[in-house]
Amino acid sequence: xxxxxxxxxxxxxxxxxxxxxxxxxxxxxxxxxxxxxxxxxxxxxxxxxxxxxxxxxxxxxxxxxxxxxxxxxxxxxxxxxxxxxxxxxxxxxxxxxxxxxxxxxxxxxxxxxxxxxxxx
Amino acid sequence: xxxxxxxxxxxxxxxxxxxxxxxxxxxxxxxxxxxxxxxxxxxxxxxxxxxxxxxxxxxxxxxxxxxxxxxxxxxxxxxxxxxxxxxxxxxxxxxxxxxxxxxxxxxxxxxxxxxxxxxxxxxxxxxxxxxxxxxxxxxxxxxxxxxxxxxxxxxxxxxxxxxxxxxxxxxxxxxxxxxxxxxxxxxxxxxxxxxxxxxxxxxxxxxxxxxxxxxxxxxxxxxxxxxxxxxxxxxxxxxxxxxxxxxxxxxxxxxxxxxxxxxxxxxxxxxxxxxxxxxxxxxxxxxxxxxxxxxxxxxxxxxxxxxxxxxxxxxxxxxxxxxxxxxxxxxxxxxxxxxxxxxxxxxxxxxxxxxxxxxxxxxxxxxxxxxxxxxxxxxxxxxxxxxxx
Numbered sequence: 001x002x003x004x005x006x007x008x009x010x011x012x013x014x015x016x017x018x019x020x021x022x023x024x025x026x027x028x029x030x031x032x033x034x035x036x037x038x039x040x041x042x043x044x045x046x047x048x049x050x051x052x053x054x055x056x057x058x059x060x061x062x063x064x065x066x067x068x069x070x071x072x073x074x075x076x077x078x079x080x081x082x083x084x085x086x087x088x089x090x091x092x093x094x095x096x097x098x099x100x101x102x103x104x105x106x107x108x109x110x111x112x113x114x115x116x117x118x119x120x
Numbered sequence: 121x122x123x124x125x126x127x128x129x130x131x132x133x134x135x136x137x138x139x140x141x142x143x144x145x146x147x148x149x150x151x152x153x154x155x156x157x158x159x160x161x162x163x164x165x166x167x168x169x170x171x172x173x174x175x176x177x178x179x180x181x182x183x184x185x186x187x188x189x190x191x192x193x194x195x196x197x198x199x200x201x202x203x204x205x206x207x208x209x210x211x212x213x214x215x216x217x218x219x220x221x222x223x224x225x226x227x228x229x230x231x232x233x234x235x236x237x238x239x240x241x242x243x244x245x246x247x248x249x250x251x252x253x254x255x256x257x258x259x260x261x262x263x264x265x266x267x268x269x270x271x272x273x274x275x276x277x278x279x280x281x282x283x284x285x286x287x288x289x290x291x292x293x294x295x296x297x298x299x300x301x302x303x304x305x306x307x308x309x310x311x312x313x314x315x316x317x318x319x320x321x322x323x324x325x326x327x328x329x330x331x332x333x334x335x336x337x338x339x340x341x342x343x344x345x346x347x348x349x350x351x352x353x354x355x356x357x358x359x360x361x362x363x364x365x366x367x368x369x370x371x372x373x374x375x376x377x378x379x380x381x382x383x384x385x386x387x388x389x390x391x392x393x394x395x396x397x398x399x400x401x402x403x404x405x406x407x408x409x410x411x412x413x414x415x416x417x418x419x420x421x422x423x424x425x426x427x428x429x430x431x432x433x434x435x436x437x438x439x440x441x442x443x444x445x446x447x448x449x450x451x452x453x454x455x456x457x458x459x460x461x462x463x464x465x466x467x468x469x470x471x472x473x474x475x476x477x478x479x480x481x482x483x484x485x486x487x488x489x490x491x492x493x494x495x496x497x498x499x500x501x502x503x504x505x506x507x508x509x
Binding site: 003004006007008010011013014015017018019020021022023024025026027028029030032033035036 | 230231234235237238240241244245247248251252255256268271272336338339341342345346349350353354357358492495496499500503504507
């Protein structure tokens with residue numbers, strides 16, 4: 001019977017230590033969650049910046065004038081901005097874009113176009 | 121005439137040096153047991169990666185006069201398997217396997233739902249229940265008597281974790297290694313049969329239907345920090361668990377750090393399979409007729425089953441408590457995954473949950489308690505080791 005009482009003691013200690021260790025672990029993991037919540041807020045902030053930046057981008061890139069295929073253009077712009085900022089398109093929103101007059105000479109333009117075609 | 125008598129003598133000598141002359145009834149029975157296990161491994165695919173090497177080791181060692189497990193005597197070197205067995209005896213192989221397990225395990229579901237860890241602790245009741253059962257068995261069956269260290273080794277079968285069971289048994293009761301390893305791996309492969317009836321009996325239809333919220337995504341930093349923190353916490357609390365927990369977490373860090381993919385790959389593939397071969401065949405080789413064919417083996421097989429069943433039951437019961445406390449957000453079935461048996465018991469939970477509600481996906485929720493069970497059973501083994509070791 002004494003052996004059994006010893007066994008009971010081992011059981012109490014064994015389960016006690018197992019529970020204490022894992023309960024402690026579960027509370028430490030709660031800290032993880034809090035820390036990761038803090039960092040996820042940080043991720044949200046630059047999101048807005050991206051939107052602003054991207055508005056500026058388009059203003060520079062685009063020319064005024066007739067609008068051909070807005071949706072397609074927006075999709076291309078969004079993808080390009082997303083790729084250059086290392087993010088995904090769902091985090092970006094194109095609010096407006098406007099074409100700007102370029103003061104590049106016809107020769108220069110032709111040169112660029114041919115270069116792009118060659119590289120492709 | 122002389123020639124004929126000489127030939128007769130030589131033939132007689134040769135015959136006495138063959139195994140046939142030394143074959144005992146015990147050997148024959150053990151060979152049959154080995155062949156049955158081999159059949160189960162090959163045909164039924166019961167944990168074949170371990171059961172096949174174990175059964176072949178068992179077969180080899182029961183072919184008499186092979187001397188594969190002989191100790192070295194004087195100048196004479198020992199048997200092949202004796203030397204390989206040193207990896208078990210010195211406690212080297214099981215922690216190496218744990219390293220591979222760590223490199224394979226994703227602790228993400230556990231980090232995402234920290235409370236599920238408690239289920240991994242609750243399911244360890246099975247270990248201690250079987251431990252007490254082993255101590256009390258002599259009052260019911262006087263022929264079977266287990267002392268403390270033996271009872272502890274039997275109880276650990278309930279941890280449903282092969283390497284842990286082998287590690288603890290080689291330290292506490294090496295003479296029982298064969299039957300305990302066979303029981304542990306057989307019951308692990310029988311998890312899909314043992315667990316569902318217990319899970320259904322202890323839960324209501326409503327409880328089994330509970331859908332759980334989707335787990336939050338876990339960041340890379342958290343996954344890297346987890347093994348480091350667990351190691352520090354657990355090893356400080358329980359130094360005896362260091363070989364198992366330390367190697368498990370080391371393997372996991374190799375995986376999660378993202379800079380040691382080659383090491384993680386080796387630990388979880390090539391190295392783990394190499395060690396599995398050595399571990400399996402040498403564990404099987406401890407099952408000689410004298411060690412295996414006695415009433416204790418029957419006791420071990422019965423108590424191992426009790427350990428599994430009670431571990432499942434206490435896990436589910438604790439899951440019910442969490443169901444009540446959380447206001448019905450936790451599905452109590454995931455408690456059954458608290459016995460380690462990764463990922464088999466999590467799959468069982470998924471299956472039983474899906475039977476009640478086909479749109480219910482509990483697999484990832486069950487993986488939390490499942491991997492917590494690995495940590496829990498290693499801690500329980502550490503406690504038993506520090507008390508009886």
